[in-house]
Each structure stands twice: as structure tokens, then as C-alpha cells.
Amino acid sequence: MGLRDILKKYKLDSPSASERVDLLLDALKKKPGYEERLRAYGKQSGGGDSSDFIGPQLTAFVESAQNDPEQFRAILGSLFSLVFVVNRIEHLPAIGSILGASLDIMLMGGKMLTKTVQSILPPMVGLLPIPYASTAGLVMAAVFGMIAWPVISLISLSRQDFAAATEAYARAIPPPFGDVLANTFVEGNRAVAKVNEKRVKLGEDLSTAFTQLSELFASASGTATEGFKDLAEKTRTASVAPPIQGGFHRRTKRKAWRTPRTRRRFARR
DSSP: OOOHHHHHHHHHHOOOHHHHHHHHHHHHOOOTTTHHHHHHHHHHHTTOOOOOOOOHHHHHHHHHHOOHHHHHHHHHHHHHHHHHHHHHHHHHHHTHHHHOOOOOOOHHHHHHHHHHHHHHHHHHEEEEETTTTTHHHHHHHHHHHHHEEEEHHHHHHHHTHHHHEEEHHHHHTTHHHHHHHHHHHEEEEEEEHHHHHHHHHHHHHHHHHHHHHHHHHHHHHHHHHHHHHHHHOOOOOOHOOOOOOSOOOOOOOOOGGGGGHHHHHHHHO
């Protein structure tokens, strides 16, 4: 007994049920085009997809990224142009330098003002003769930071100043946690930059040292080769014995090698 027979037995068979069964079987068998049919059925039946706007847009974005890379690059380029619009304006020949200097002053002043307000606001409010004044001051400082720091971070991000943007995002968290995270990030970023600079210098020094060693070994090997050749030539020359000129003199007889005493002793015999 199949699924359709069970539906007929319990009087649950209907056109919508048959359509659902067909879609279910197509999905289980993974027939081509079953995803589009499922999406169309969800829209027709008033499912969750009909009231969702972000989901289909992100799905279409992912599908375009997978199926059409050129369109994905165009969309990504437009998105980056929109996000980093301040950086593009700063590179304009006429007003770029003026805008850049103004933004530098504004960001520096905004950071100093925000830190000052966040540090002064809790004790100032705590002086008020009301209950929980210190707590109210901390809450007001946190709310002010949650408004001011994201604005600073967005401007820094649009200028492609990613370190300042990350620091500002961290300080948007209510103190003292945000300040701890921001200070840790700043010090860690500086330490990593110093280590990276030393790493680059160390790599350059090692490369120079290896180059000098290779050149030294090359020159030493050439000198050693010449020395070995000279030594072999001298050894070959020394191994050849000089020719012997003449022989023993005719006076060199047996008696000539005897002492006078030995000659008298042998003469008595």
C-alpha cells in the first residue's frame, strides 16, 4: 500500500495533497527543477517566503555569485564603492585634500570629546542627590558612547582606516568592557606590526647572509680546486725518481770498507 492509497483510505486525498506528494517525491528523487517548484509552491500557498524580503534577495545574491561571477563582481564593486565613498572623494584632485584634513580633525576631536564625556559624565551625575545617581551616570555614558562611537567607526571604515574603525566599534560596547577590548586591540595591533617589521628585516638579513655564504663557498671552492691541482702536480713530479749517473767506483772494493785494525786481523789469518 502506497502513500496515495493511505490518503484515499482515510479520505485525505485532495488536489493540494497530491501536489504536495508529487513535490515530496521529486525532492526525494532530486529531479531537475524541484527547487524552483518548491519555491513557487511556497509563494502560491502563502508560506514563509511570501513575507520574507531579505531571504530571497540574499539567495539571489548567492546564486549570482555561484552561477555568474561577472555579475557578482559588478555587484561587489558597486557595494564597495558605496561603502568606501569617503575614500573615493578624498582622492578627488580639487577637494580631496581639504576633505581629508577636515575628517582628520573631526575624528581626532570626536574621539577626544567622546572619551572625555564618557569619563566625566558618571562622577558629575553621581554628585546629584538622587538615588542611584552613579548608576544613572554610567548608563548615560554608555548610551552616549553607543551613539558616538559607531558614527566614528563608520567614517573611519568609509576612509578605509580599518584599525581606527575596529577600535571605535570595540569602544561602542559599554565600559569598562569596551575600553578593555579597544586597548587590547590597539596594543596587540602595534605589537604585531613591530613583529612583522622585524620579521621582514630578519628575512632580508638572512637572505643577504645566505647570498654572501654562497659567494664565499663558490670562491673558496675555486681556490681549493686550484690548490688541489697544484698539489697533484707537485706530487706527480716528486714521485718520479731522478736517473742514476754511473755506478760504484772501481776502488770501492771489499777491503776498502774495512778499518785498519780489521785488515791486520784478517791479514794474520
